[in-house]
Amino acid sequence: SHSLPAVNNDKIGQAIDSLQSALHLIKAASNQSGPWVDARHLLDETVAALDDAGLALQCQPLRNSVDMTRQFNTDEHHIRELADEVVNKRQRFLGGSLIHDTDGIWTKSVYGECDGFSFGTENDELYRVPDEEKKEKALIVYASQNGATKTFAKHLCKSLGGDTYCDLRNMSGIMAKDLAMYKRVYIVCNTSGLGRPPCDGEVFYSHVQLEAMRCQENLEDLAIGDGDEEKPLAGTSVAIAVWVDSSSPDYAKFGLGLTEELVSLGASTALKTITVDE
Incomplete structure (x- = not known):
């Protein structure tokens, strides 16, 4: 079997850790017995985690074996699942508006280059x-x-x-x-x-x-x-x-x-x- 380059293992691990940390913060924010989590901090942390996810997906090397493809597919799937969970769960506090991420690495890795991507509308x-x-x-x-x-x-x-x-x-x-x-x-x-x-x-x-x-x-x-x-x-x-x-x-x-x-x-x-x- 082939081992993955260390740099990509590091980025994948960092992305997973960041996304899990963001989910822990969202869980803490949802705790009615706990202190309020400032929405600006919640936005900063979740955007940073999504950027780590996008960077991990962008920095993968060419797959030259079945084993590498299988492992990368598993990692990609896990990262995308965690990222989707972050995006969905943060909406309880951040709603759908104001989360403009047109320059974010995560947005570009999932949607490609675009003139603008927004979760909100002008009416918001x-x-x-x-x-x-x-x-x-x-x-x-x-x-x-x-x-x-x-x-x-x-x-x-x-x-x-x-x-x-x-x-x-x-x-x-x-x-x-x-x-x-x-x-x-x-x-x-x-x-x-x-x-x-x-x-x-x-x-x-x-x-x-x-x-x-x-x-x-x-x-x-x-x-x-x-x-x-x-x-x-x-x-x-x-x-x-x-x-x-x-x-x-x-x-x-x-x-x-x-x-x-x-x-x-x-x-x-x-x-x-x-x-x-x-």
Whole structure:
């Protein structure tokens, strides 16, 4: 039998280790009893693992024996299976949007050279809405695990004039671009501590974190600096109240983190983040 060149064994082993490490990170992110995993870190780690996979597939030598072909086919299949699992499982947090990898080694190894490959669409993109086009109605967003914040959100909507003056939405059904359509946004949600949003707020929070990263990169590319007036949530005022268990570690971390991310996207704060001890 023929042995494989060491360099390719190394790259195959590295790819498998990277993909398995990425899957462990996704599993940790899914653990409701564990701390929140920043979506930017999750994206970086999974993209790096997929690039290692693409590099391993690209750097294989010519197969000059049946044994080598059989072994490579087994390795290729394993790498592709792991890579597909990473892509599919990360969508729970990263969704389908914002994962643009047109220059990635994995994309090129699987799809070849292309002008653009994206998991998202233009409809997913967050952009600046002129003040005169923003809705006068207030947007009330809630995310609840026990119903308390949903009940509060309904009372808030009623106190502000009801459906005529407010839109009431569950956090699981919105994205950051929806906030940009309003002048006033109220967010009420609970947290389990450890910086985690409630389950129906996980995709929204991940999306906001990725949008904050993209916004910063765009400003740097345009050499605008801080450029608050150019940020996508400029002209939108937010107020956030979070129901917490103050006995939990980092009980206020999610509420404060969400506020920080939205401000980085250009939103102003109507008041400081409120924490309500359950």
